[in-house]
Amino acid sequence: MPQIDATRLLSDLHGLRHIGLYKTGVHRPTYSADDMRGRHWVAERMRAAGLTTVIDGIGNVIGRATSSGPRLLLGSHLETQNHAGWLDGAMGVIFGLEVARTLGHGIDVAGWADEEGHYGSFLGSRSYCGLLADDEIDRCANVGDGTPLRTALAQAGLAGLPREVAEPGAYRGYLEAHIEQGATLEDSGNRLGIVTAIVGSHRFRIVFEGQQNHAGTTRMAIRRDAGVALIRLCAAIEDRFPRIAGPRTVWTTGRITLDPGAPSIVPGGAEMLFQFRDTDPALLFRLEEALDDLVAEANQGPCRVTIAYRGRSVPRQMDEGFKAALERAAERHAPGLHMPSPSGAGHDAQIVSERMPSAMLFVPSIGGISHHWTENTSDADLVLGCQVFADAAAEILASG
């Protein structure tokens, strides 16, 4: 099997890390100046590796091998969450680049845009799979400051560029390497995870409308406090969901805002962003039913409560043949130190798997930390992961 170049791999990972460096992590939200600098830097590295490279109209960086014969697509996303980790996404792209250089043929590499959802839901990989219509792009806006996606694309120099789309049958399939982002590998002493399935997620915006008023003069009995309505719904979710959830179900209220948010004003409005995830589609819909029931109960109170879908993704099973190739490679380089692993996080592979066979490889996250600037993985695990990834890619390319 061909040997990756560990020094070259780590050098590229650190080169990309220094674009948007924040403490020991990275701040490269999608289409920011640093995100675009990162994309152009990766495109240059792909070109230096002999790949024909473009940055397309949604920001995807696509590098194509000039070789004939069977091809595999390797990749992940390039942007980060705000002030988050250096490996989340970036690692999978640089692994793809290193495998392309190591094998020297048959490997295309993708650096997807906005997997992290600053503007939408898996915009880059969905665009490449033909699953993103222009009118959805018209409607998307930044989840933080409301900037329209079209404005952001124009500012990033991407307006009017064509969007690349996967040619049907062009690839044997898609492989993505990623940090685990949990502590299961580390806690069990394993060094590699072969992903079995990727969770689906249901995501909501819940809005509460009450009556803004003075916090000193408005008697409790006549208040229509939107903040209290939100708190009661959140508390009810925390009570109800554990009774329905499976062992790996997760749910999160990631943002709460009160309007106007002043200490001496009864909030007239409130909003929360809520989501839950599982690998079982039936369970996801049972959770959604329970949420709808709780919202209906909340509407019996003095405030009006409305729920809007921000998005739903379907749980995806990974390809059996690819999983077997990854497992053989893992057993060759780290015998007994790999395990099957469901993915609690969403990944571009769940989108690409709608178009071609797909699989994923996990490397450990130190302390299970991710979406935070302290996220990290040991150099030894990075090098091992990339070698296993290269072996599996070579075996899949060589087969059949």
Place this chain on the structure above:
Amino acid sequence: MPQIDATRLLSDLHGLRHIGLYKTGVHRPTYSADDMRGRHWVAERMRAAGLTTVIDGIGNVIGRATSSGPRLLLGSHLETQNHAGWLDGAMGVIFGLEVARTLGHGIDVAGWADEEGHYGSFLGSRSYCGLLADDEIDRCANVGDGTPLRTALAQAGLAGLPREVAEPGAYRGYLEAHIEQGATLEDSGNRLGIVTAIVGSHRFRIVFEGQQNHAGTTRMAIRRDAGVALIRLCAAIEDRFPRIAGPRTVWTTGRITLDPGAPSIVPGGAEMLFQFRDTDPALLFRLEEALDDLVAEANQGPCRVTIAYRGRSVPRQMDEGFKAALERAAERHAPGLHMPSPSGAGHDAQIVSERMPSAMLFVPSIGGISHHWTENTSDADLVLGCQVFADAAAEILASG
């Protein structure tokens, strides 16, 4: 009794309303450009009324009568809550100005700074009463964006100006007119409220520290979600406080923030601004004990919870003689349509009452709405209120 000039009164109220106009309300946060424009406008009107006028080093506008003999201080605050009402504060200052013009002697007028607490707690009236030390000014900052008070004072052109202080024994006392900000007058068909006491308030910042992590990969059992800890404490407050509270006790969580506040990140930090109010000091401390207990219980969970005092104010009783003078004037102009009324809101009168006899007059708030741009009072109630205020001031000046 001297007659106020209703046209002049309403004209000045509307003149001030148009500085920082927002829809039908006003946006003049303390030391903003519009707040300073408002203060200079009021100072000009005071000078035109023959008062010797200064704007001092904390932003107070003080207009002094040139007459000899007994003097009364009349006033209220000039800044507003964000995007709030046109009468809250402003009305009391313009009433004072109109009474000074009507009586022609013995009336000093104050337009206090920052009663609304954008930077601190009753900064203007406390400064005038000698209750605000320089080192507190050094420590204060904007509750919204963190701008230091010293910076705001410099930008407002107030840095280095002397702060005016009440000369002991200079005044018979202090009278403040204000909108009720509740619906008790309107609901009971009364047109005037004679304030009996002003509530005290205890104000807190409660901070939750957990562990920021990925919302998909971090199992529920190992999460340290600062947002969930906040929600459980808020819900516990809503359950516990009604069992301890008196009939007019109020409590409010006016602001909640989750850090980093992203939909797919388990919040590692959270913060809430909480307050409660009552006229009974013993009850206030029983509520604070209950809050301390709930915070101690919250600390049994996976997050660290700390509570910091933002401020405490003591309930204040109004002067008996002044109340009687206000009641006689009310009965003369609106027989049977006035009532004794506790103030659920804090007012500068609670500060000034530490230095001299003080009392307050309320006019109705339409729909009980305040701290919102739809806040309003009928012209007839404004004119009636100012006339009663003038009568009471004249009687107090003439007495003894």
